[in-house]
Amino acid sequence: MAIDLRYTPEQQAFRAEVRAWMAAKVPKEPLASLDTAEGAVQHRAWERTLNEGRWGMVTWPREYGGRGCNLVEWLIFEEEYYRAGAPGRLNQNGIFLLGPTLMEFGTPEQKARYLPPMAAGEEVWAQAWSEPQAGSDLAALRATATREGDTYVLRGHKIWSSRAVFADWAFGMFRTDPGSEKHKGISFVLFPLKHPGVRVRGIPQIDGETGFAEIYLEEARVPVANRLGAEGQGWHIAMATAGFERGLMLRSPARFQMTAKRLIELYRRHAAAAEPGLASAVAQAWMDAEAYALNTYRTATRLMAGGSIGVEASLNKIFWSELDLAMHRAAMSLLGARAELEKHAPDAGDVGNWLDGFLFSLAGPIYAGTNEVQRNIIAERLLKMPR
Amino acid sequence: MDFTFTEEQQMMAGAFRELLDDLCSPEALRAAAEKRGDESGARWARIAELGLPGVLAPEAAGGMGLGDTDFVLIAEEAGRAALPEPLVEQAGIAVPLLAGLAPHAPRAAEILAQAASGALRVAVGAPGNPFVLGAAQAGVLLLADGDEVHLVERAGVGLVAQPSIDTLRALARVEWQPSAATRLVSGAAGRTAWARAFERGALYAAAQCLGLTQRMIDIAVAYACERTQFGRPIGSYQAIKHHLATVQVKLEFARAHVYAAAARVVDADQRAAAAVSSAKLAAGDAAELAARTGIQVHGAMGYSWEVDLHFYMKRAWALIGSWGDRSFHMRRVQSLVLGGSLPLGSDQTFVRS
Numbered sequence: 032m033a034i035d036l037r038y039t040p041e042q043q044a045f046r047a048e049v050r051a052w053m054a055a056k057v058p059k060e061p062l063a064s065l066d067t068a069e070g071a072v073q074h075r076a077w078e079r080t081l082n083e084g085r086w087g088m089v090t091w092p093r094e095y096g097g098r099g100c101n102l103v104e105w106l107i108f109e110e111e112y113y114r115a116g117a118p119g120r121l122n123q124n125g126i127f128l129l130g131p132t133l134m135e136f137g138t139p140e141q142k143a144r145y146l147p148p149m150a151a152g153e154e155v156w157a158q159a160w161s162e163p164q165a166g167s168d169l170a171a172l173r174a175t176a177t178r179e180g181d182t183y184v185l186r187g188h189k190i191w192s193s194r195a196v197f198a199d200w201a202f203g204m205f206r207t208d209p210g211s212e213k214h215k216g217i218s219f220v221l222f223p224l225k226h227p228g229v230r231v232r233g234i235p236q237i238d239g240e241t242g243f244a245e246i247y248l249e250e251a252r253v254p255v256a257n258r259l260g261a262e263g264q265g266w267h268i269a270m271a272t273a274g275f276e277r278g279l280m281l282r283s284p285a286r287f288q289m290t291a292k293r294l295i296e297l298y299r300r301h302a303a304a305a306e307p308g309l310a311s312a313v314a315q316a317w318m319d320a321e322a323y324a325l326n327t328y329r330t331a332t333r334l335m336a337g338g339s340i341g342v343e344a345s346l347n348k349i350f351w352s353e354l355d356l357a358m359h360r361a362a363m364s365l366l367g368a369r370a371e372l373e374k375h376a377p378d379a380g381d382v383g384n385w386l387d388g389f390l391f392s393l394a395g396p397i398y399a400g401t402n403e404v405q406r407n408i409i410a411e412r413l414l415k416m417p418r
Numbered sequence: 419m420d421f422t423f424t425e426e427q428q429m430m431a432g433a434f435r436e437l438l439d440d441l442c443s444p445e446a447l448r449a450a451a452e453k454r455g456d457e458s459g460a461r462w463a464r465i466a467e468l469g470l471p472g473v474l475a476p477e478a479a480g481g482m483g484l485g486d487t488d489f490v491l492i493a494e495e496a497g498r499a500a501l502p503e504p505l506v507e508q509a510g511i512a513v514p515l516l517a518g519l520a521p522h523a524p525r526a527a528e529i530l531a532q533a534a535s536g537a538l539r540v541a542v543g544a545p546g547n548p549f550v551l552g553a554a555q556a557g558v559l560l561l562a563d564g565d566e567v568h569l570v571e572r573a574g575v576g577l578v579a580q581p582s583i584d585t586l587r588a589l590a591r592v593e594w595q596p597s598a599a600t601r602l603v604s605g606a607a608g609r610t611a612w613a614r615a616f617e618r619g620a621l622y623a624a625a626q627c628l629g630l631t632q633r634m635i636d637i638a639v640a641y642a643c644e645r646t647q648f649g650r651p652i653g654s655y656q657a658i659k660h661h662l663a664t665v666q667v668k669l670e671f672a673r674a675h676v677y678a679a680a681a682r683v684v685d686a687d688q689r690a691a692a693a694v695s696s697a698k699l700a701a702g703d704a705a706e707l708a709a710r711t712g713i714q715v716h717g718a719m720g721y722s723w724e725v726d727l728h729f730y731m732k733r734a735w736a737l738i739g740s741w742g743d744r745s746f747h748m749r750r751v752q753s754l755v756l757g758g759s760l761p762l763g764s765d766q767t768f769v770r771s
């Protein structure tokens with residue numbers, strides 16, 4: 032191995048295949064927001080179409096609906112996906128977070144049961160970790176799974192669960208050892224959302240759409256076989272999931288590179304009126320999006336050579352969330368007096384999705400572990416500073 | 419597609435790091451800065467023994483015949499050590515410049531082997547840099563007259579020393595007369611040669627900034643763990659942790675740019691120019707932030723001569739301004755990216771023209 036930043040002919044052929052398929056299949060009109068009931072239906076249909084082309088999750092083995100692709104191929108897929116302007120992934124918490132976790136910790140039965148419908152978008156997943164009193168301090172969680180024979184009885188209150196109103200299943204963290212504290216005694220349990228004892232109540236987000244939800248668990252009974260990994264191993268498994276979330280999968284670089292491209296196009300239209308600092312901000316956005324892409328290839332090829340991802344996931348999370356914020360702030364500046372307009376305002380001009388993107392970019396430094404917490408992790412684990 | 423260094427590349431850098439830990443201890447830097455004793459010649463000899471001045475020279479000229487992705491790690495280590503001698507400029511800029519000119523200019527070919535072995539020290543006065551580093555210690559100088567490249571004996575020029583805040587950098591303005599006898603190449607050949615030298619200069623300044631940034635973080639972390647106030651190590655305070663974590667984030671992503679630029683610089687096209695400028699800006703910004711953070715974490719100690727931090731800080735400031743300052747590289751990226759000459763999009767990162 033040695034640095035060689037060229038795609039192989041096979042990789043180029045793979046790109047061409049993805050490109051051709053996307054050109055034929057990506058909906059010409061944008062779908063409704065995936066945080067609305069109408070949008071959720073449209074996005075489910077899109078997930079089914081993707082799966083028909085076997086593009087649901089290309090890195091998974093064929094038996095689970097994937098193509099057995101390596102990480103570089105996955106990045107190529109993502110590049111073409113975003114280049115084609117394909118819809119957001121309704122099932123992102125399933126395919127990007129739970130999927131890889133199942134691959135690592137699931138039994139063969141669990142993989143066979145959950146992965147294929149996940150790849151097909153038939154079962155959409157939500158993440159049910161946060162609780163009203165357990166945010167950054169996730170280990171303060173109180174929801175319980177009490178064992179009765181072959182059944183867990185779930186009790187508790189989960190919150191901020193993205194798209195849970197439109198989802199079918201959730202992966203949660205529960206105390207299986209009632210006397211336990213902090214990271215001990217927690218288990219990772221999968222439960223259906225349309226199920227006796229499970230009540231989902233949407234929470235409107237800053238833009239008014241019900242993008243996340245509370246989940247009330249009132250003696251919901253699920254088989255013990257729904258537990259991932261061993262009893263009490265939940266925290267360890269969740270940290271692996273969080274590694275995927277922050278590290279590589281959840282936010283692939285292509286998304287930010289396409290935002291940077293759109294930002295540059297926006298800048299060109301508004302250049303005459305833009306204050307000089309904006310030229311630097313936009314150029315910086317392009318450079319940072321490139322840096323993120325380059326670094327992701329560094330990580331991906333290191334992983335392919337047998338490396339593992341650790342604390343650097345926290346470096347990534349800070350970088351992409353701040354990049355996204357910076358790009359959207361620049362766009363809002365460029366749009367000036369129109370920046371406040373909703374995209375359907377009659378005189379919206381080229382406002383497009385910038386406002387939605389700006390709002391969502393403000394959540395980036397919060398979800399997937401706040402950036403303050405990531406900085407603590409970097410300082411304590413990478414730089415070995417005292418607690 | 420592979421973005422990992424080979425084991426040999428890492429081993430070569432590791433061996434150099436060990437040597438530098440020995441040659442460039444803070445005490446050695448202090449002695450050099452305060453002009454106590456003169457270890458410079460001995461240091462240069464030890465480095466030359468490893469063959470490092472010739473990393474980028476062809477094997478036929480006694481060099482290692484390696485490439486920029488090999489040398490980039492060496493330059494990073496030189497930065498980390500704040501090496502007083504201009505190895506990076508000799509091996510990373512002068513030697514490839516001579517190697518490129520050798521087919522057209524017999525005098526360049528004649529001295530290439532000596533430059534690659536380190537026996538002859540070569541200083542470079544490239545267009546865009548007002549001053550020449552290490553001119554007084556050099557045997558010969560490569561100087562620009564417009565597009566032309568000239569090779570001049572040290573004895574044939576006048577030097578006006580320009581003291582730098584980095585006392586380990588010997589800078590001078592060179593007074594000289596170009597002549598037909600000193601000229602190596604002119605016209606397009608000269609323009610190309612200087613353009614390539616400039617890109618390598620910027621790339622390797624960036625690589626040194628990576629090493630400097632890591633060193634400044636390491637020094638600040640060590641101090642933060644040791645110094646106590648209010649009964650606790652200051653490194654246990656979040657304000658201090660977050661400052662340093664922020665620098666580490668900047669460093670990590672600057673690495674990606676610098677290593678990618680090392681892989682691209684040979685292409686000598688617009689994409690390579692964008693990569694080099696991105697690398698120079700990212701690594702320079704990381705180093706600048708590391709310097710500022712380093713002082714802050716040290717309190718008044720950071721403002722003193724006694725703490726070693728300032729050696730690395732000063733080198734960083736010097737490098738940030740040379741081989742194209744922030745304005746130059748930012749404008750270049752703006753013109754390439756905003757001006758429309760580079761294709762944009764998620765499929766473009768690794769495209770080669």
Ligand SMILES: Cc1cc2nc3c(=O)[nH]c(=O)nc-3n(C[C@H](O)[C@H](O)[C@H](O)COP(=O)(O)OP(=O)(O)OC[C@H]3O[C@@H](n4cnc5c(N)ncnc54)[C@H](O)[C@@H]3O)c2cc1C
Pocket residue numbers: 124157158159160161165166167168190191192193194243394397398399400401402403404407656
């Ligand atoms: C858009 C969005 C989607 C989400 N989706 C999901 C989901 O699908 N599933 C799910 O389980 N959760 C989800 N979350 C919740 C998310 O994980 C939490 O918001 C996050 O972990 C922070 O917890 P909190 O909101 O309770 O904030 P708090 O923990 O109360 O933090 C408030 C502020 O205090 C700071 N703070 C807290 N502790 C420390 C500390 N030790 N050091 C320094 N600063 C600290 C934080 O950084 C933050 O700035 C989502 C959140 C958002 C915004």
